[in-house]
Amino acid sequence: MENQNISDIIESYLKQILADSQQVEIRRAEIANQFNVVPSQINYVIKTRFTIQDGYVVESKRGGGGYIRIEKVKLLDNLDFIDSLVAAVGDQITRHDGLAIVRSLFEAGAINRRESNIILAAIDKTAINTGNVEVDERLRAQILISILNHLRYES
Amino acid sequence: MENQNISDIIESYLKQILADSQQVEIRRAEIANQFNVVPSQINYVIKTRFTIQDGYVVESKRGGGGYIRIEKVKLLDNLDFIDSLVAAVGDQITRHDGLAIVRSLFEAGAINRRESNIILAAIDKTAINTGNVEVDERLRAQILISILNHLRYES
DNA sequence: AGTTTCTTGACTAATGTTGACTAATATTAT
DNA sequence: ATAATATTAGTCAACATTAGTCAAGAAACT
Known part of the structure; x- marks a missing residue:
C-alpha cells in the first residue's frame, strides 16, 4: 500500500x-x-x-x-455487451487482461463478487499453467469465451 | 519451540x-x-x-x-467436504466425473445453480479441447481444484 | 540408512523506468 | 500555397527492479 x-x-x-x-x-x-x-x-x-x-x-x-x-466506455448501454467482451478476449488473452474482463463483467453488474472469484479461479496461474505461455493464453481465452457465452443465456 | x-x-x-x-x-x-x-x-x-x-x-x-x-481469510465450515472433492478430482478428471463433482457441490449447497453453470462452462468441451484427452483431463483437474480452493473461504 | 524438511543459489519471468528516435499536427515564414 | 519550424504524442529497445521456479545439497528426523 x-x-x-x-x-x-x-x-x-x-x-x-x-x-x-x-x-x-x-x-x-x-x-x-x-x-x-x-x-x-x-x-x-x-x-x-x-x-x-x-x-x-x-x-x-x-x-x-x-x-x-x-x-x-458505458458497457451497460451496449446491447452487445457480451459480444464486445468476447471480441476483447479474442483468440488468446493474458492473465492481466483476463482479470480486466472479469472486472468489467462485475462492474457492469453481469456477475456478482462470488461469481467473479469463481471465474478468476478458473483462469489464474494455478489453474492454467502448461509451461507454454501461448498455450496458456489460448486456453484462458477459450474458457472465458465459454463462460461468457453461458452468461448470455442466463442473464 | x-x-x-x-x-x-x-x-x-x-x-x-x-x-x-x-x-x-x-x-x-x-x-x-x-x-x-x-x-x-x-x-x-x-x-x-x-x-x-x-x-x-x-x-x-x-x-x-x-x-x-x-x-x-475466513475459512468456511465445509473444509472436509472440499478436501474430499479435491482428493476425488486428483491429477486428472473426465468431463463426466467433473460434472459429478459440480453436482455434489450444488447438492451440498456450496454453490447455487448459476455458479454451477459457470463452473461447467469452464470445464466443458467448448472450453477445454486441446485435441489430447489426457491433457484435457489434467487441465480440467487443475481448474476444478483451483475453484474448489476458492470455495474454502469467503471473499 | 532412509525420508522428509530446510537452505541455497542459479536461472527465469514479470513489471516498471528511461531516453533516443519517429510521426503527426499546427504555426510561421516565404 | 508551400516550405520550414515548432510543438505535440508514439514506439521501441535497453536497463532496472522486483518476485518465482527448480534442483542440488545439507540438516534433521524417523
Whole structure:
C-alpha cells in the first residue's frame, strides 16, 4: 500500500478524476512533468491500465494543442455487451487482461463478487499453467469465451 | 519451540504481524535481508506455512514497487467436504466425473445453480479441447481444484 | 540408512523506468 | 500555397527492479 510505484500513482490520479467525470483530457508533457517522469511513461501507464478490457477508450492528437483523452466506455448501454467482451478476449488473452474482463463483467453488474472469484479461479496461474505461455493464453481465452457465452443465456 | 529453524522464525514473525492485522505486505528482499537468508527462502516459508488450508491467500507483484501480500481469510465450515472433492478430482478428471463433482457441490449447497453453470462452462468441451484427452483431463483437474480452493473461504 | 524438511543459489519471468528516435499536427515564414 | 519550424504524442529497445521456479545439497528426523 505504501510502496506504490509511480505508475500506480499516476493511474490513481487519473482514475480519481474519472470517478467524477466521463472523460479526462491531459497534455502528456504536463502530467509527466507534474509527476517527474519521462513523457513516455504516461504512454506506459495508459497502455497497461486503461485498456478496452478495463473499459476505457483512449484518443489522442499530436502537434500544437495536442492531447490524450481517456474516456470511460458505458458497457451497460451496449446491447452487445457480451459480444464486445468476447471480441476483447479474442483468440488468446493474458492473465492481466483476463482479470480486466472479469472486472468489467462485475462492474457492469453481469456477475456478482462470488461469481467473479469463481471465474478468476478458473483462469489464474494455478489453474492454467502448461509451461507454454501461448498455450496458456489460448486456453484462458477459450474458457472465458465459454463462460461468457453461458452468461448470455442466463442473464 | 526450542529448536526453531529460520523458516519457523520467519513464519512466527509474519504471523505475529497478522495477529494484529488482516494482512501483511512485504518486500521479499527486505525480509530476506532482515533474517539473513536468500530471497527464495521467503517463497519456501510462504509455500509451506501460508497455504489456503491454513487460511491464507497470497498475492504478489514483481517489478518496481513489487510486493508479497499475505491475507488472512475466513475459512468456511465445509473444509472436509472440499478436501474430499479435491482428493476425488486428483491429477486428472473426465468431463463426466467433473460434472459429478459440480453436482455434489450444488447438492451440498456450496454453490447455487448459476455458479454451477459457470463452473461447467469452464470445464466443458467448448472450453477445454486441446485435441489430447489426457491433457484435457489434467487441465480440467487443475481448474476444478483451483475453484474448489476458492470455495474454502469467503471473499 | 532412509525420508522428509530446510537452505541455497542459479536461472527465469514479470513489471516498471528511461531516453533516443519517429510521426503527426499546427504555426510561421516565404 | 508551400516550405520550414515548432510543438505535440508514439514506439521501441535497453536497463532496472522486483518476485518465482527448480534442483542440488545439507540438516534433521524417523
